[in-house]
Amino acid sequence: MRFIVGYTATPAGSDALALGARLARSWGATLDIVLVLHSEHRPTLVPSDAGYDRFLHDRSEGWLADAARRVPAEVTTRTHLVYADTFSAGLMDTAGSLGAMLIVIGAAHDGIFGRFTLGSVAADLLHSSSVPVALAPIGTADAGHALGISRMTCTIGTKAGSEVLLAAGIRFAAAAHVPLRLVSLVAVDLPGGVEDKLVSKHGAIHAQEVLNYAAARLPESVVATADVVFGDSIEQAIGSLDWNPDEIVLVGSSRLAQPRRLFLGSTAAKMLRALPVPMIVVPRESHLTQGI
Structure with missing residues (x-):
């Protein structure tokens, strides 16, 4: 298993590195730290400066070496300096x-501490990546909590693709040997005007269904629980839940996404602004679900 950190010598890069190290340590993965430079291919009208190119290459290698030194020794780490037209493409x-x-x-880093603000790289990845993307909120590197993961939370709605996300949550929780919390979004998915009693009933039934599904597939060492969230908005519903500082949330790609591609839907985008913990966005038909 290999995880990639999109690294830059910036606070955002340090946040990504800290989260990548936590995830790699918890799941026994190799951590590949990747720094992307603009492609060496230039238009013919732009002269090449070999001296500057060499300086930039050497400086980037130094940044990568410094990043690797900050990863715990028990995590297998490799560094890569690659060239591409864009950071996300690299x-x-x-x-x-x-x-x-x-x-x-x-x-x-123009948002609120503990929250995620989409930059151009994140926006590109969240609309085109073929593998899951983990998002480290601002301040992840300075949070000061124990290195690791205490719980996986999987947000499950009723729309197409939920079974893929649930399968990914099961695999992640089992690999990290941590509890799996299943959060039913039925109360948010239902159209307005539905009576509160009916909303509560549908939410409870859905939560029990996904809990039964997970319990039948999780190893005995992993405990699963289910919650139903209510609220007039996604932000309000997410705010009603308790959050451990070192847990991870899984959300699914929009049903509008192409198979094996990400597309950040409106629900996930709203959650992104409200969550105080890292989020992993899982594509439809992800290879994470194979064998589950």
């Missing part, structure tokens, strides 16, 4: 060539 190409199962990136 990460996706590298993920494909290495057979990586996850890409980890940091937030644009």
